[in-house]
Amino acid sequence: MTNLVFGRRQAEALVYREARLLDDLELDEWLTLFTDDGIYWVPIDENAPVDESVSIIYDWPLRREERVRHLLDIPFPAQSPRSRTMHLVSNVESVKQESGEYLVRTNQIIHEIRVGDFSQVGLGVVNVLAGQVHYTVRIVNGNPLIAMKKVLLLNREMPQGNLTFML
């Protein structure tokens, strides 16, 4: 751990870059934003023990890689046609934890649309997701890396549509 200060401006640089990589589908580069043990978590019930409650996404490192390979390399009905997304990131705060890691809180709005024959059910409609996205950031060899990305969708325990894109 170095003495690097990871304040709001540094946090914004990280989460803006992440948003750009997600929206541009630069997902192999997105994988490099995480620590070796980094978790990508989209809970349904964030207060329940993770081993007792199913999540929307609970990706350990190999699962994150699998998600990226699935999205980039393999055609499947729920992404045929594929989603376009736009992540808007706001309300960024960075607070140092006792562990030496930083908790970066953000609010995010994700717009998503699947194009194609827009006369058809489910296509050509802009869907909006909102939520808090919390990052646990660890400084490794001077580089800020994500040890945990936790997405708390406003409607996390409500009925969901197709979420087979990057949140």
Place this chain on the structure above:
Amino acid sequence: MTESNEAADPGLVWTGPKRFRVRTAAYVDPVVFAREMKRVFESNWVFVAHESEISEPGNYKTSHIGLQPVIISRDDDRQIHVLLNRCVHRGAAVCREQRGSANLFRCPYHGWMYGNDGKLVGMSLAGGDAGYDSDFDRPEGLVRVPRVESYRGMVFASLNPDVKPLVEYLGRAAWIIDNKLDASPVGQIQLRSKPIVARYPGNWKFQAENIVDGYHFSFVHEGFTHLQRQYQDATGDFGVHAGNDSPADVRRVRSRGRNYGTPNGHGLTARPVADLVPWLEGKHGAYYRELLDAYGEERLKMIAGRSTASIFPNLGLIHHQIRVWRPLSANLTEVTVYPYDLVGVDEEINRGWLRSQERFYGAAGYGQPDDTEVFAVNQQGLSATAVDWLILERGLHAERDEGGGDWSGQPGGEVPQRSFWLEWMRRMESQEEQS
């Protein structure tokens, strides 16, 4: 149109020698939808809860019988009640939570109060000239769903007082329930996780048909099979899709075992394992040896195998989950997946099944979103109503009579779907009210 040469209109389901077709209107027509809410849902047994969801006195959950909102509550004497969620005074919903615990349900409009057994226990400001007369015809309480029965903790309810006993209604489907629940050495499951809830813009019957459809897997889930070949168990499949290593393997696995159709519309797939050795000597061998002691070899082959059921009209069993589909309109459906824990097994095994289901069935998973996407694509396709019929004739030539009104066929054929439609048609077209 195609039926112009027919002597008589075959109705919504066209059956005959070498003939089994369903009319487009069965999936898209709002008039058909309104009729099936009455004939298929409100006159029939419908799954509403598992007892572990309301394990303590005062626990309740809300659910539906077709479009009818109900509360399933456990009273202070542990009795289960299924009650219409509507104040008998002026109609407001008395319960606004999905689940919880309560001694009383209090109407938000005028404060009428009901016990957790549904009885009316308090009417606000009842006396005086603005209140009720001394001989007021006082309702007993929330309107009670007349029939409630459980099979192994699975609670079914019916708005029809004349339905046949539940166990008789389930018939051969009870065999699949038994095989699923006996994966617990003490024969019990527990719903601990929050459910996965999805909605799709398509008819509810696509889900009822698809959960026992072996034919679609190689196509809808082709991408998944590629992913599975690459990652095997490393990302949490927990052996569920073992053996699906090539397109030929997928076809072989999906055609193993036997499909069944039953007279009450249940469609079943039973896939016993051929060889128990990999289970008994595998990583979780101690668990399977315990089941062997409890249930014997033949039962264990069924328990360790992968059976599925579409229990008419709204309940599915697959993997280690209870699945419920809820029609909202002819072209909107809600699907709720309740992953369950097996009581009396290692936490590691329950955790393995949970992560496996998250990976396949979640809203961002690699299986169910493709199914629900295809259901929407189906509904889109059926907007071409100028085409009359859908074809459900796979394996019709090779069905086998199993006695007692049941029949069977090879998985990958459409025996379970045909049993669904025959019962659906019987209920929809009968002149008298159903039982």
